[in-house]
Amino acid sequence: MLSFIPFPALPTPPSWFPGHMNRFTKQLPALLSRTDVVLELRDARLPLTSINHNLERAIRKWRAERGRDASMITPPSASPTGPAIPGYGSAICERIVVLNKHDLVPEWGVEPFRKTMAARFPDQIVHFASCNKPRDIKTLSELLVNIAKTSPHATEMNVLVVGMPNVGKSTLLNSLRSRGIAGRTAKALQTSAQPGHTRTLSTRLKISENPLIYSYDSPGVMLPFLGRGEQGAERGVKLALIAGIKESLYDVEALVNYLLYRLNILDPVSPAYLKVLPEGSEPTTDVYVFLEQLAARLGMRVRGGDVDTARAAIWFVEWWRREGSLISASAPRSIGRRNPRVSQGDPPGCLDDATHYSLPIRRGWGFDFEWTVDAASSDSESKGNVEEKMGACIDTYMRMMEVQEELGGGVSQTQEKKRAWEEKLAKRKARLSRKNV
Known part of the structure; x- marks a missing residue:
């Protein structure tokens, strides 16, 4: 048995933030304005590391605009089906955090983790799932249906799926669609083992007929800078x-x-x-x-x-x-x-x-x-x-x-120089436009 396990020396993290990720990040506020449920996927092995803090800020703003202050929400049940009602406010505004690849983490830590998250993040419904486990997909599908039924006068519910690259967003949506649509359904979204396969927002995908639920698959978005x-x-x-x-x-x-x-x-x-x-x-x-x-x-x-x-x-x-x-x-x-x-x-x-x-x-x-x-x-x-x-x-x-974040850890030195240069160009353009008036 190893009594001492030294931490290894690690290389400086690279920067990988292709243009399609930047475009989606800019589109996100407009997408959230027509979204009822945010379904955020994380890898169960990395439930903290696979948090995208840029998405976090956008989601917090979305909830605040809908009057869904986290301090006003009753903590969700420890049950995987979550709370019986969508929370505070009349419009549906829910956030579900799906820890995908549930079968790749020891079972003894699942319930303690769920309780810990419920105590610290009462505005999040935590659900463990594996796309190859029909029972997990069934439970998640039922959770979405129950949320949709809390607003009986709405004609449909829209779900936006977000998360880091390669956490299984497209695969999960294909599984939800097969579960929620009667009869045989063709594979609607292409999947890949390589990150960055989904590069644009998908068209609306129906994942339930009664109640009517649609979903969007989004590109995986990496952090622009992984930190110092x-x-x-x-x-x-x-x-x-x-x-x-x-x-x-x-x-x-x-x-x-x-x-x-x-x-x-x-x-x-x-x-x-x-x-x-x-x-x-x-x-x-x-x-x-x-x-x-x-x-x-x-x-x-x-x-x-x-x-x-x-x-x-x-x-x-x-x-x-x-x-x-x-x-x-x-x-x-x-x-x-x-x-x-x-x-x-x-x-x-x-x-x-x-x-x-x-x-x-x-x-x-x-x-x-x-x-x-x-x-x-x-x-x-x-x-x-x-x-x-x-x-x-x-x-x-x-x-x-x-x-x-306070120390600017979310932005690299190269990105800081780029922003400073863009600000300088904007000021120069503003001065020239004033002169021409």
């Missing part, structure tokens, strides 16, 4: 791992280094990557040792017989997206258990049935939550304790984002 320092670097690597950012912008070895760190945090006793290493391998924090072992296990070699660690790195990231996430989602809440790969004769450094570390141990849920537990008490870590630790993580993250 370690926080910005970590945010970029996380989004690259879920294919939210173009892979070509990152060295794959940096992704493997961070992925190794996170899998060790999720399960320091028997991390998921042991499944693909040679028999008898131990957990490691050394990315070079790991890649050499993996390349040897896979038989990946370059001319001359040396192991091909570059090809092994690419294979590992793809394996994690395809299979490893499911394996890591089975990580138990308690960690005081024996590593099945450790023999009785192994020296200290591996946890057995009778031995516990006296040092604190880092634990986590998904890739956004990490906390310290005492090894001696890790077996009995309760749901209430997990909820408290998740709440502390959320509070810390939100404070960090507020500080970054």
